[in-house]
Structure formats: structure tokens, C-alpha cells
């Protein structure tokens with residue numbers, strides 16, 4: 001794998017500003033994680049990998065609330081993106097989510113439960129088969145994944161399960177932005193007596209039915225997940241539909 | 257060379273005061289027979305051993321009343337020694353204003369004395385005390401050695417309390433936590449406000465209900481006016497003779513919630529909110545950047561929910 005990687009790195013470096021090109025690496029985890037080799041094997045098996053500064057993963061270096069650690073993935077500097085995989089090396093459940101940007105830019109904000117300090121990474125596969133990897137370390141005082149959801153302690157949420165609230169911003173500095181929140185306990189299954197219960201898939205389309213983004217979500221996504229997307233043009237409502245692993249479905253229309 | 261190096265190490269250790277685990281507690285007289293120990297306006301560190309909190313005591317006719325016991329066993333012990341330098345009367349009651357660890361982890365040094373707190377505070381100490389203590393072991397290191405949770409043994413409730421020949425007015429409020437006890441010593445006019453009031457240090461919000469907190473501050477300001485309060489001992493920061501720190505705490509909470517609401521309405525996500533700079537008036541306030549960051553984590557999800565739900 002070494003040879004084609006180097007070719008890819010040189011080719012890319014030629015297209016990038018010098019500072020970014022210097023940071024581009026085709027080997028050696030810049031986050032220096034003991035679990036990188038495992039991560040690479042699990043998620044990127046066999047394909048060429050580049051540590052690429054154009055994949056931005058934004059998260060606080062210290063997470064105040066390990067149940068709700070904000071993560072923003074911005075891969076809009078890359079073209080021809082097929083999919084984006086988000087994972088956290090040291091989480092008991094490593095895979096956080098996957099998203100497939102179609103009509104929407106490769107930009108997604110969400111929150112995750114972290115059990116301990118860990119790299120949070122996004123691996124972006126482009127049409128040429130190369131994985132572009134970005135990430136950041138998040139330090140936390142544990143408890144995010146094995147702490148019960150607030151919902152687990154109260155039956156209240158059942159009445160509101162899969163209720164979606166959201167807004168679109170069509171003007172101002174955040175024009176094109178969509179934010180939505182879905183009522184769901186997102187139980188990890190790691191708390192004794194509470195089986196895994198989480199949203200599995202969300203589809204975003206425009207009013208005409210054209211797909212903007214598909215998101216596959218896993219256990220580490222925070223309770224009552226909140227997502228931030230960016231649209232290039234706001235033409236009408238954004239339609240969101242999805243289901244959880246128990247087969248409950250939801251559908252919502254978010255007006256501009 | 258080796259010797260020089262070890263001398264240097266001793267000097268460094270002495271510089272942070274960690275070598276003998278002496279908090280150097282200094283008794284500050286705030287009114288006749290009323291004294292306080294004023295902590296640093298910092299976060300818990302290995303350097304300060306957790307001495308970031310104010311504790312106090314009243315020398316009453318028949319004994320000493322202690323208000324909050326500090327962040328560790330060592331602190332409680334040193335506090336008790338310092339009290340003994342001022343009065344040879346026995347300690348008759350320890351009061352914990354709320355269930356935050358810097359206010360009750362010195363209780364162990366007063367295990368032979370009744371320790372009182374509001375019912376919800378007692379409950380909070382029992383259920384969350386160990387997790388808090390663990391966190392302080394991580395942040396303050398060996399200063400915490402031997403510290404264990406000593407839960408209060410007596411439930412206090414709002415109203416007048418006669419102790420050792422002194423009348424205390426107990427005011428049960430909430431907002432900083434689910435139960436915040438304010439103590440007013442009638443004969444001296446000293447108000448011990450606990451963490452409802454911060455002075456010259458950004459307030460902490462891990463268990464805050466800001467709406468309730470603001471209501472509590474209004475009540476405190478009324479009490480200061482109507483009950484002849486002459487001295488205000490905040491939970492953190494310098495003692496004052498007026499209500500300025502009450503207004504200061506209110507201004508911070510109002511700014512904080514306005515900022516978070518406005519951010520949520522403008523479509524900011526939590527990372528965008530964290531990246532917002534502090535306004536000029538708070539840039540040099542101790543702990544402002546840290547507490548802002550923490551408060552975003554504690555308070556933004558609920559405020560964001562409000563904004564998203566009202567947007568439909």
C-alpha cells in the first residue's frame with residue numbers, strides 16, 4: 001500500500017497551499033493513538049489512507065459534559081465525496097455515524113457520548129477510493145456511554161418518541177443552515193437492563209424529493225440528537241424521515 | 257549538578273505550597289465574633305489543593321458555629337486548628353450550604369459534631385458525594401489524601417435557628433443547585449450567601465437552574481435591605497459590605513443566558529457557541545473563559561431545544 005499512497009500524497013500536495021501540504025501525511029497517525037492500527041483495519045481496510053487537514057473535525061479539547069460532546073465535521077474542501085465515517089478510537093462502541101452527502105455539502109454537526117478521552121475522527125472516502133482522515137483529541141472525565149440516558153429514568157419520552165423539531169435559516173450569517181432535534185433515548189445497550197435502542201437512519205431530501213443527505217447513526221450519538229446541516233440553496237422545506245432499530249419511523253417537514 | 261537540581265525541585269515545590277500540604281489558612285475577621293477563610297478565585301489545582309472556596313465561623317456565647325468545611329480532610333483539620341487559635345469554645349454545629357464538594361469535603365474533621373444541611377443537600381451529598389470526591393482527587397492530587405464523604409447528620413429547614421446563644425436566620429433557596437442555604441447571623445448582620453453569590457470570579461453552573469437562581473438573587477437583595485445585612489460573605493471571592501456581588505452574579509447570569517438564547521435563535525451549533533469570544537467586560541474576570549465553556553455544555557442543550565421547538 002505504501003507506493004500508491006505516496007503517489008496520492010504528492011499529487012494532492014501539488015494542489016494545496018504549502019502549509020496544508022506540509023501537514024498532509026500518508027503514514028503515521030498525527031493524533032498518535034495506540035488504537036489507530038485497529039481503526040484503520042476496521043473502517044478503512046485495504047484502501048489508501050491520507051491524513052488530510054482538509055477534513056476538519058471540530059470538538060472541544062475538553063468536554064464538559066461527556067453525554068453531549070459537540071462534533072462538527074466539515075469536509076467541504078474536498079470534491080467527489082462518497083461517504084464519511086465518524087469514529088472515536090477509545091469509545092466502547094467505536095462507530096458514531098456515517099453520512100452520505102448527495103445534494104448537500106459534506107458538513108454535519110451532531111453530539112456524541114464519550115466514555116473517556118479519545119480521538120474523534122472523520123474518514124472521508126472520495127470517488128478515487130482514497131480515505132481522507134481528519135480528527136481531534138477530546139479529553140473527558142468519563143461516564144458518557146455507561147451512564148443511563150435521562151429518558152431511561154422517566155417514561156415521559158415515550159409519548160414524544162421520534163418527535164422532530166427544527167428550523168431553517170434562510171438569511172443572516174447562517175443562511176442555508178438547518179438544525180433539528182429528534183426525541184430519542186439513544187440507549188447504548190451498555191447499561192445493565194436497558195437494551196440498545198437508537199435511531200439507525202435519517203434521510204434528508206428537498207421539497208421536490210431530491211436527496212440531500214443520508215445519515216446512518218449508531219449508539220454513541222447523544223440522547224435527543226441534534227443535527228446541523230448546511231444547504232447550498234434554501235428552496236422550500238427540508239424533509240427528514242428515518243427509523244430506529246425497533247422499527248419506529250418518523251417523518252417531519254422543516255419549513256424555511 | 258545533581259544537587260543543584262534537587263534544590264531547584266524543592267524551591268519549585270515550595271513555590272506551589274504542595275510540599276507540606278499546608279493551606280496557610282488565614283483567619284479574616286469580618287464582624288465582631290465572625291470570621292472567614294477566603295479562598296483563591298481559581299479552579300481546583302495541585303497548586304492550590306482546592307482552596308478556592310470561602311468558609312466561615314461564628315464564635316457564639318456557648319460554642320462555635322462553622323459554615324462550610326472546605327474541599328478536603330486536610331482543609332477541615334487545618335480549619336479546625338485555626339478556629340482553635342481564635343476561640344477555645346467547642347465547635348457545636350457545622351452547616352453545609354449546598355452539596356458541592358468544596359463546601360463539604362472537610363466534614364470528616366468535624367465528625368464528632370452535628371453537621372446540618374437542607375434535606376435535598378443531605379440527599380445530594382449521599383448520592384453524588386463520592387463521584388465529586390473522586391473528581392477532586394484527580395484535580396487536587398495528594399491534598400485530598402484520606403478524604404472521605406462525611407454526610408450531614410441533621411436536617412435544617414428555613415426559619416430561625418437558635419444555636420449556642422446566637423440566632424441564625426436560615427433562608428432556603430435554590431438555583432445554583434437544587435438546594436442552597438443562606439445563613440444570616442442576626443446579631444452581627446453577616447449574610448453567608450454560599451454559591452448563590454460569587455464575587456470577582458465567574459459563577460459555576462453544573463447544577464444550575466438559572467431562572468431560579470435569578471429569583472434567589474432578587475430575594476437576597478431584598479434581605480440585604482430589609483434585614484440589616486452589613487456584611488456579605490460570598491461562596492467565592494472577597495467579603496463585601498454591600499450588595500455589589502449579588503448584582504455582579506445576576507449580570508453574569510443574564511449575559512450568559514442572553515448569549516445562549518441569541519446564539520440558538522441565530523442557528524449556532526454548540527461548537528459555534530463555544531468559539532464566541534468573551535465580551536470586553538468579562539475578558540479579565542477570573543475563570544470567565546473556563547466557566548463560559550462549562551456553562552455552554554451545561555445550559556445550551558435546553559436553551560437550544562426551546563429555540564428549535566418554537567421555530568415550528
Ligand SMILES: [Zn+2]
Nearest residue numbers: 354356432451
Ligand atoms: Zn457550588
